[in-house]
Amino acid sequence: MWTFFHKLGSPPWMYRISGRILAVLLPLTLAMLVAGAIWGLLYTPPDFRQGNSFRIIYFHVPAAVVALAGYYVMAIAGAISLIWRMKMAEVAMKCAAPVGAAMTFLGLVSGAIWGKPTWGTYWVWDARLTSMLILFFLYLGVIALYQAYENKEAAAKACAVLSLVGTVNIPIIYKSVDWWYSLHQPATIKFTEESTMHSSMLQPLLLMIVAYYCLFGCALLLNMRSELLQRGSGTQWVRALVVGDRGTGGETRVL
Amino acid sequence: MVTLRGLALQRGGRTLLCDLDLNINAGQLLLIEGENGSGKTTLLRCLAGLSSLGRSGSLQRDCDEVLYLGHRAGIKAQLTPRENLAWACRCQGWATTSIDAALARVGLAGLEDRICQHLSAGQQRRVNLARLYLSFDHGAPRALWLLDEPFTAIDRAGVQALADTVAAQVARGGAVVLTSHQDLPLDIPLTKMVLGVAA
C-alpha cells in the first residue's frame, strides 16, 4: 500500500505508467467518441420538437457533466497535496484545472449554440447556465492564481487552498442558484426533460458521457506528463529519457 | 539551540548553499558575512522558519523564543512608536510596561507620540530595535535573536549601544545570529561564517 504511494510519488514511475495507460486509453477514447458521434448524429430519430438541433446534446451534456466532475478531481488532488505534501498530487491539480476549464467552456459554447435555435437567443439566465458560468469562473480563478505566482511551489499550495474553499462552496452555489431560478417563475424556457428522452436517444448520450470521462482522463495524463518533464528538466531520468532510448524520446516529442 | 544537518538552500533556481552543518548554542554569537546576494537573508529567514520553499535538509530548533529583525522593519508608518511597540508586545505576550523605557534607550525619548511616517530613516529603524530591549526585559533568556543588518542607517553612538545589547544578550545565555557589512565594535568571542560568492 505505502510502497504504492511511494511509487505514485516518483515522477519516473508515474511517467512510465501513464505512458502505458495512455497507450490503451487514448485509442479507446477516440473510438468511443467517433462511435458515439456517428450513432448520435446519424442513427437516432430527430427530436419531435427540436428537429435535428437537439443532436448537439451529444456534445453538450457530456461536457457539462464532466466539467463538474473535473472540479472535484482537481480539489481532491489539491487536498491530498496539502495533507500528505505529495508533489504528484500538486501536479495533478495544476494540470486538471485547464482541462476542466476547457470542458466547461465546451459546455457553455455548445449550450449557447444550442440556445439559438431553441430559445432564440444565445444566452439566458437559466439556473444551470448560470451555475455553469460560475463554475467556469472558479476554474479561471485557480488558473489565474497559479499564473500570478512566480514561485510555482507556492502557487500550487495557494491553488490547493483555493480549490478546497471552492469545493466547500460548490454545493451551496448550485443549490442557491437553483433556488434563485425557481424563485422567479422560470420564463418561457423549458429544458427537454430526461424522462421524455427516448431510449434510442439516451443510449448514445450515455456512451458519449463515458467517452468524455475518458477524454478528461487522457487530457489530464498528457498534461501531467509534460508538466513532469518540465519540472524534472535537468534530472537524470529526463535526460535518460530524451537522450537514452529514442522510443520514449520520440513519444515525449509527440505528446 | 539550532541544529542544521545537510541544509541546502535554493533561490530562483540557483543553489545558494549546500549541505551546511551548523550548531548554534546558547551563549553563542554567530556573525554571518558575505557579499551582496550571497544568501545571508535567505539563511536567516530559513532559521526563523519564514521560508520553507527551496529548502532541503534538516533544521531543529529548541529555543524559547525567536526574534527576527529583517530588511523590512515591520513598523507601521501611520502608528506612533509607542503604538507599534504595544502591538509587538501583545503579540509576543510581553508586558507593555517598559515600552517608554525601551524607546528612551534607543534615543527616541520625546518622539513616542509622533507617527513613524514623520520619523527619519534611522529613527524608524530605532523603533524596531527597541524590540530588542523589550525582549531583553520581558522575553525568555534563552531567546534566539536573528538580526539582518541591524546597523543599517544607525549613527555611530547607536551602533555602539546596539553592540552592547547584543553582548549582554549573549552573556545572559541567549544566542544571536547577526549579518553586517561594516565591522562592529564588539569585543566578545564570536563565530564568523562567510557565505560563498553568488553566481
Place this chain on the structure above:
Amino acid sequence: MVTLRGLALQRGGRTLLCDLDLNINAGQLLLIEGENGSGKTTLLRCLAGLSSLGRSGSLQRDCDEVLYLGHRAGIKAQLTPRENLAWACRCQGWATTSIDAALARVGLAGLEDRICQHLSAGQQRRVNLARLYLSFDHGAPRALWLLDEPFTAIDRAGVQALADTVAAQVARGGAVVLTSHQDLPLDIPLTKMVLGVAA
C-alpha cells in the same frame, strides 16, 4: 553650484537648522554627518528641490544636472535591472547604450534580466547605484550628486568601488554631497559638515 543664504529648515514644528550659509562649488565633496534625525535627508531633499515645505531663506542652483539617490531606491520590483535603468536614461535624456556596462560595474553582470523583486537587498541598491555610472558616462560633467547614505546594505568591495566613483566625479569637476554613518575609504580632500542634535 549651489549657494545657500540664511537657510532654515523646519520639520514637524521643530527647527532642524537655522540660518545656514553654504557654498557648494564645482569639484567639491561635501560630507554631511549627524546623528539620526539631525536633518541630513531633509537638507538633501531641499537641495534637490524636492521639499519646499517648512523652508525659509534663499537657495540658488546653477548646475547642469541633479542626481539624487535617497533612502528609497526608486527601483521597480517588477522590472529587471536593465528595464529600470532604461527608463531612468530616457527620463534623463541619456543614451541607453552603456546600461549593461554600468550594471557590470556594480557587479550585477548576469542578473540584468531577473526582476528586481528577486534580487537581494544589496543588489537592489546596486541597481540604483548604477545610475551614477550612467550619469558619469552620459551626463553633464558639472552635475550635482546628492547621495543619501549610498553605502547602505553594500558590501565592502562595493563601498570601495563606489568611493572611487565619487572621487572620479569630483575630480572631473562635478560636486557631490554625501551623507553616511560609516567612515569611508576616501582619500580626497572633503568638506565635512556636522548637523546639530535632534531634539
Place this chain on the structure above:
Amino acid sequence: MSPGVLSVVSAALRRQWLLAVRRPADTLNPLLFFLVTITLFPLGIGPDPVQLPAFAPGILWIVALLASLMAADGMFLSDYEDGSLEQLLLSPASLYVTSLAYVTSHWLVTGLPLTLLSPLFALMLQLPVQALPALMLSMLLGTALLSLVGSIGAALTVSLKRGGMLISLIIVPLYVPVLIFAASAVRYAAQGLPAGSQLFLLGGMLAFAVAAAPFAIAAGLRISVDAG
C-alpha cells in the same frame, strides 16, 4: 509564553482601528462608493418609479457586495509590504485568532457602517419601509460573511503586487450564495412575505464561515509570506 487570546484580539482591534482612523481614505472609500453608486443607479437606469422599488433590494446588495470587494482588496497589503506580517507569523500568538481579529476589525470599519447606513440608501431607492429590518439584518449577517470570504482571497493574493482584480475573480463566485439569499430576503420582506428562512440560511453560513475561514486565511498568509 504565548499571549492570552483576549489581549491579542483587543490589541488587534485597537491597532486596526487606529490605522483606519489615521488613513480614512481607505476605509471611507467603500462607503463613499456605496453612496455614489446608489445615487448613480437611478441616473444610470432611469428613474422609473415603478421599476425602481422592485429592484432596490438587488441593487442595494450588489453595490454592498462590490463595496466590500473593493475594501477586501488591500486588507493585508500594507502589513505584507512593511514586514508586519512576518512578525505576526513569528509571534507565538495563534494565527487563527489574529486572522479572525483582523477580519472582525475590517468588518467593523466597512461592513458595520454599510449596515447602519443601508436604511438611508434604501429610502433613496424607494424601498418600502417594512423591508428595512430585514435589510439591516441581512446586511449585518451578509457583510460579515463577505468580509470573511473576501479576506481569504486577500490572504492568497497579498504577495502578488497589483493582485487587486485577481482577488475579485477568485472570490466573487463565492459571494454568489450570499447575494442570492440576502437580496431575496429583502425582496420577500418588501412584498410583505416572511424572510426568516433566508436569514437563517445566512446565519448558518456565517457560523460555518467564522469557524472555517480563519484556517484558510492563516494558510494563505503563510503561503504568501513564504513566497515573498
Place this chain on the structure above:
Amino acid sequence: MSPGVLSVVSAALRRQWLLAVRRPADTLNPLLFFLVTITLFPLGIGPDPVQLPAFAPGILWIVALLASLMAADGMFLSDYEDGSLEQLLLSPASLYVTSLAYVTSHWLVTGLPLTLLSPLFALMLQLPVQALPALMLSMLLGTALLSLVGSIGAALTVSLKRGGMLISLIIVPLYVPVLIFAASAVRYAAQGLPAGSQLFLLGGMLAFAVAAAPFAIAAGLRISVDAG
C-alpha cells in the same frame, strides 16, 4: 539636455506596459472583473429577460465605472512608495507629458479592453444589437475620461495623508456626468433614438480633460511628493 517628448512617451508606455504584462493574470483582470460582476446583476435583480435589457445600459456603465475606479486607485501608489516618483519629478522630462503618458498607458490596459469586449457583455444582458455601436463609442470616450479624472484623484491621494478622503469626496462625483451621458446614450440607442448629442458631449468633455487634466495630475504629484 532635456529628452525628446516622443522618446519619453514611448518609454513610459513601454514601462507601464511591461509592469502590466509582467503577470499575465493582471492584464486580463479588468475584463474578468467586468465579466464576473456583470454576472452578479441578474443574480441580484432576477433573470427576467423582459426587464434585464432595460437595465443593461446602466449596469454596463456602472460596472465600467467601478472597474476604472478600482484600477485608478493604485495608479501612482507603487511609484510613490518605491521612490520612482521623486526621480520622475527630478528628471528634466516634462511632467505634463509623462503624466499624460501614464494615463494613456493606464487606459490602454483597462479602458480599451473593456471597450472591445463590451459587446459580448451587452449580449449577455440582452441589450438590443442596434445599441452596440453607441455602447462601444460611449465606452471608448467614457473610459478614457474616467482614466483622466481618476488619475487626478490618484495623484492627489497618493501620499496617504488626511486629505485623501476629502479628495476622493471631490473626485468621485466627477464621475457622475460621465455616467449620466454615457448610460443615457446607450439607452437612447437601445430604444432606437438618436444618441449623437450625448456622445458629442462626452467627446467634448474628453477633449477638455485631455488638455487640462495633466496639469492637475502634475500638480497633485508635486504636492504629494513634497508632503511625503
